[in-house]
Amino acid sequence: MNVTHAAVAQQVRRLEEWLGVGLLFREGRGLSLTADGKILAEGLLEGFSQIAETIEMVASGGRDRPLNISMTPSFAVSWLMPRIGEFRTKHPSIELMLNPSVDVVDFRRDTIDLAIRYGDGDWPGLISAPFIPARFTIVAAKSLVQDRKIDSPQDLQDLPWLQEMGTREALQWLESQGVDLSSRKLNVTHLPGYMLLSALRAGQGVACTTSVWVEEDIAAGHLVSLYQEDSSKSYHIVHRPSVLRPEAKIFIDWMKQTERRDRQQATTSMGGE
Known part of the structure; x- marks a missing residue:
């Protein structure tokens, strides 16, 4: 001693x-x-x-407990689920608990190891690392918009809207753009996040989402980007400032390697066209 x-x-x-x-x-x-x-x-x-x-x-x-990961439903459907089988094949001994939710994560109370959240990364008391850059965008199916003239956010009031359950993204965005909703009730359908993108692509309403999930649909002409914020927001990997569990480090490394590989493949594919 x-x-x-x-x-x-x-x-x-x-x-x-x-x-x-x-x-x-x-x-x-x-x-x-x-x-x-x-x-x-x-x-x-x-x-x-x-x-x-x-x-x-x-x-x-x-x-002994599973690696508990919280993420937004859109991230779960669009990024994680198409790739999670690869992780499970590579690391069969790591038990996972995946929790798609828009609820605010309380790391002090909940036994959550990692969270994937969208924003500017400024969450006091937590460690956050940018993962996928994505702009906040207002988008709709071309079949829904058709030849409608849209010069301002006010022109979107007559269209049906889709909003993820547990959020007020659509209403907050319209209000932030100066749209007066006091005299006219918006036609909004609230639905789980894992259903939002499918309903959007089916032309069932205008929706707030992030550009990364719809950029291929926009490029193909199926969806139309009506408004897009010019910001530097991203999906972030968030965790406590304390030491990470080995399993969490493995999962983070896998996420980063997978996203880097997918981006390189996408760039190569575009260059070969």
């Missing part, structure tokens, strides 16, 4: 003074515990043993 006998003796004397009782007495060439010293030693031994058992229980629980 790199502590001298003199230093230990000094600490024992301070403890005796604080307790007001003797803990050791000299016996021959050695030291023995007094009656009070024996009581204290037995109690401390029991206490430290309980602490050690509790730490081991918590640690083993952390090692």
Whole structure:
């Protein structure tokens, strides 16, 4: 422990003074515990043993529990699910718990290891790393818009809208653009995030989403980008500032390698056309 006998003796004397009782007495060439010293030693031994058992229980629980990952439903449907089979094949020993949700993650309360969230990455008290850059966009099927003239956000009020359950993205965006919704109720369908993109592509309404999930549809002419924010927002990998579990590090590395590979393949494919 790199502590001298003199230093230990000094600490024992301070403890005796604080307790007001003797803990050791000299016996021959050695030291023995007094009656009070024996009581204290037995109690401390029991206490430290309980602490050690509790730490081991918590640690083993952390090692044995699944890797818990929270993500937005759109991210789950568009990016993760088409690729997750590859991860499971490469790492069959890592048990996963995938939680698609728009709810705010409380890392202090919930046993969540990683979260994938969209934004500017400024979440105090957490570590966030940009993963996929994506602009916030208002988009609709070409079959829905047809030849309608859209010069301002006000021109979108008569169209049906799609909004992910648990959010107010559509209403908040329209209000931020100065659209007065007090005199006219918007035709909104609230639906789970995993259904939103399918409904959007089917021409069932205008929707707020991120450009990365619809850029191929826009390029093919199936969807029309009506408005797009010029911002530097991204999907971020978010976690506590504490040390990551080994399984979480493996998952993050796999995500980054997979996205890098897919982007390179997409670039190569475009260059060959």
